[in-house]
Amino acid sequence: MRNFGLVLCLLAVGAGAASPANRAPTISGKLPDTRVGADYYFMPKASDPDGDTLTFSISGAPGWMRFRESDGRIVGQADAEGIYSNIVVSVRDSHGNTTSLPPATITITGSGTSARAGAQLSPAxxxxxxxxxxxxxxxxxxxxxxxxxxxxxxxxxxxxxxxxxxxxxxxxxxxxxxxxxxxxxxxxxxxxxxxxxxxxxxxxxxxxxxxx
Known part of the structure; x- marks a missing residue:
């Protein structure tokens, strides 16, 4: 009787699948224009695909804006007409990933002109x-x-x-x-x-x- 050799198949044991990289949060929204003295309100929409805790920050904001870090809410009342540029709202997850809205420019208008008393205004x-x-x-x-x-x-x-x-x-x-x-x-x-x-x-x- 012929003897058949026994062939053993060895399976390599890997270290296991790597954990997926933590993903950055998303944020959307556009800061609105407003008028002098009007109540201002803005809150971005943000979420994290991994369910991480989010915190918010802002840069370039005028002094009359009040910002809440927990949800990015902005409130306040503009005290003078003007144009404010490069206002950036950002969201950061608990792993340090940060996403920002594009730099915003908002325009503050009034009922007429904000020229100080004594300034000359056009007669026409x-x-x-x-x-x-x-x-x-x-x-x-x-x-x-x-x-x-x-x-x-x-x-x-x-x-x-x-x-x-x-x-x-x-x-x-x-x-x-x-x-x-x-x-x-x-x-x-x-x-x-x-x-x-x-x-x-x-x-x-x-x-x-x-x-x-």
Whole structure:
């Protein structure tokens, strides 16, 4: 009788399947525009695919915004007209994964103009507007750090050499302003910043806007 050899099949024993990597949370929503004095409200929608605990943070927010870390809720009342840029709301899970909304820009409007009493306003009224935006300064003219920015003065008129109308914006957080009530025509604008001591910067380059 022929003897058959016994063949043994050995199965390698692995270390086991690797645990899936922890996934980042998701967040959605868009910060709305508002009006001076109106109740502001925003809360993002966020979730985590792994069920992790979430916390929220914000950067670039103006001083009137009140933010809640537990759910990202924002409330408050804007105290001045202006445009606020680069507001970022983020969510972070308990493993350190962070997801952010795109940088937001919100516009604060009022019932008319927020020019301080005594500022000159255009005698010709209309329904046109001009949106001005700028980058808030961080340095003084001599290169030192600017720590006491207090606001901006917008000068404008219908001739580039005669910017006789002024709007004062006592809002250092603003990065823009919508000039309202403009009649049809060509307007020229320049902006100066000022500090808490009343010292002004040199005027910005004059820009032009045609209102139709």
């Amino acid at each position: 009224k209309g329904t046109g507007t001009a949106t001005l935006t700028w980058t808030p300064p961080t340095q003084n003219d001599n290169g030192t750090s600017l720590a006491n920015l207090a606001g901006y003065r917008i000068s404008y008129g219908t001739k580039p050499t005669e910017l006789t109308l002024t709007i004062e914006l006592p809002n250092p957080s603003a990065s823009g302003y919508i000039v309202p009530n403009l009649a049809p025509g060509t307007y020229y604008f320049s902006v100066r910043s000022y500090n808490s001591q009343g010292k002004e910067s040199t005027p910005s380059k004059v820009v032009k806007k045609v209102v139709r």
